[in-house]
Amino acid sequence: MDELNSGDLSQLQHRHLLGLASYSADEIRLILDTAKEFRDVLERPIKRVPTLRGITVCNLFFEPSTRTRLSFELAEKRLSADIVNFSEKGSSVSKGETLKDTALNIEAMKVDMVVVRHSSPGVPHFLTRCTKAQIINAGDGGHAHPTQALLDLYTLRECFPSVRGLKVSIIGDIAHSRVARSNILGLRKLGAEVTICAPRTLMPYNAASLGVRVTHHLDEALQDCDVAMALRLQLERQQASLIPSVREYHTRYGIKAEHLRRFPSFLVMHPGPINRGVELESEVVDHERSIILHQVTNGIAVRMAVLYLLTASADRVMRARP
Amino acid sequence: MQASDVVKARLMDAQDLERTLQRMARQIVELMDPDDPAGEHFALIGMQTRGVHIARRLKRMIRAVDDIDLPLGVLDATMYRDDFRQRLKQPVVRATRIMFDVTERNLVLVDDVLYTGRTVRAALDALMDMGRPASIRFLAVVDRGLRELPIRADIVGRTVPTISGEEIRVRLHETDSHEGVYLVERRTNSTRN
Incomplete structure (x- = not known):
């Protein structure tokens, strides 16, 4: 009963998931293929498999999160892992503990995996140096949000025959968006054609070097694109008037029902949480061409696949060491 | 067959395999409930990957001889294995496609080789999570002994006592060149399955 396709990649070459930059297209495909089987588990009467029995996962969230956190927690529960949750509020971090000490204490508690979200880029990398636990990046500042990009890719594969050649437009605050950065990496690795669209103030300074088409006009972005990914305008951290007003942003960059009529084929995605009436008109959110809630369901399956593949790859990497 | 494997014996050729499968197809029909002649409460479950092909052949044989079209499901029990972290090579999670309700059904689980019994244990757990089957029977083309769990096959193609270090390779033209x-001597360092 040896493997049928022994030539195919059957495991990840990494111990951690910090970002998609170092992941090969084959590794990304392995995660998406594996997620497909975990997706079916979510449709069963008993939505639980014993795969990660005995593994302890710590969800370390230094930044508020509803969707990602719930999604990771459900993924861990569906795989029968033991879970401990940590949030900044009410923890010793609010008493002045440093990140390193928090990490060392978690390490001392014999946690196998840490899912971390932090407002500073690089925190997941830093944690890999202070603990033996495996690290999954659930969003670090403006740097990366790899599982969001993976679940977006999964959703695209569900809706289209292939990601290769697909025209995807990412619209919104590209400069501050880890979702955009991870998606650009993932989409390009799988061969999609990416367009980014934002006002000049919300466009990253290195936009030209990202290997994507750049535009400042929403109509250009929506013209013959297959998918429009709207990004959340981060109202809570809207830096020093980068846009004149939310209303003007909506007028120029919000996707409206009128666009759905004028460009009759593209689908709408959004990483959540949505500001209704800002980046998307309310009617667009609820439209049948919006696949936003598919993204949420798929998120659980993709995170299950990441947890499964990383756990198994870790033990091999550890054993291979003398 | 892996390049480093040494073939010690050919236990069956294509014709032997055909005869054995025909006989096992008759045994499956014998197991069926007389009150359910059409097999509406009966199903075959093929285990990934070669068990699926064997189950498909059995289904075809039963249809040809008895004119009964049994439902066929495909099961991958990787998520239920107890050893995926111990193995050198990570098992790939393959498709599970069971398009009928297993509850109240009499199931025949089909695999190519019965060895430690751990894969069967995982498969039983997986099936139990999908519902409450009326019964589960197990069919293996080859029982090679060396069980680690109290599990047996209800229908066996051939019993071949082996020692560890040996492997049974069932080759089917659906998946292989011949x-x-x-019976082979394993020379690779892959862990047993």
Whole structure:
């Protein structure tokens, strides 16, 4: 009963998931293929498999999160892992503990995996140096949000025959968006054609070097694109008037029902949480061409696949060491 | 067959395999409930990957001889294995496609080789999570002994006592270049399955 396709990649070459930059297209495909089987588990009467029995996962969230956190927690529960949750509020971090000490204490508690979200880029990398636990990046500042990009890719594969050649437009605050950065990496690795669209103030300074088409006009972005990914305008951290007003942003960059009529084929995605009436008109959110809630369901399956593949790859990497 | 495997014996050729499968197809029909002649409460479950092909052949044989079209499901029990972290090579999670309700059904689980019994244990757990089958029977083309769990096959193609270090390779033309059952000496360092 040896493997049928022994030539195919059957495991990840990494111990951690910090970002998609170092992941090969084959590794990304392995995660998406594996997620497909975990997706079916979510449709069963008993939505639980014993795969990660005995593994302890710590969800370390230094930044508020509803969707990602719930999604990771459900993924861990569906795989029968033991879970401990940590949030900044009410923890010793609010008493002045440093990140390193928090990490060392978690390490001392014999946690196998840490899912971390932090407002500073690089925190997941830093944690890999202070603990033996495996690290999954659930969003670090403006740097990366790899599982969001993976679940977006999964959703695209569900809706289209292939990601290769697909025209995807990412619209919104590209400069501050880890979702955009991870998606650009993932989409390009799988061969999609990416367009980014934002006002000049919300466009990253290195936009030209990202290997994507750049535009400042929403109509250009929506013209013959297959998918429009709207990004959340981060109202809570809207830096020093980068846009004149939310209303003007909506007028120029919000996707409206009128666009759905004028460009009759593209689908709408959004990483959540949505500001209704800002980046998307309310009617667009609820439209049948919006696949936003598919993204949420798929998120659980993709995170299950990441947890499964990383756990198994870790033990091999550890054993291979003398 | 892996390049480093040494074939010690050919246990069955294509014709032997065909005869054995025909006989096992008759045994499956014998197991069926007389009150359910059409097999509406009966199903075959093929285990990934070669068990699926064997189950498909059994289904075809039963349809040809008895004119009964049994439902066929595909099961991958990787998520239920107890050893995926111990193995050198990570098992790939393959498709599970069971398009009928297993509850109240009499199931025949089909695999190519019965060895430690751990894969069967995982498969039983997986099936139990999908519902409450009326019964589960197990069919294996080859029982090679060396069980680690109290599990047996209800229908066996051939019993071949082996020692550890040996492997049974069932080759089918659906998945391989040739067809037959072989006893080989394992020279690779892959862990047993």
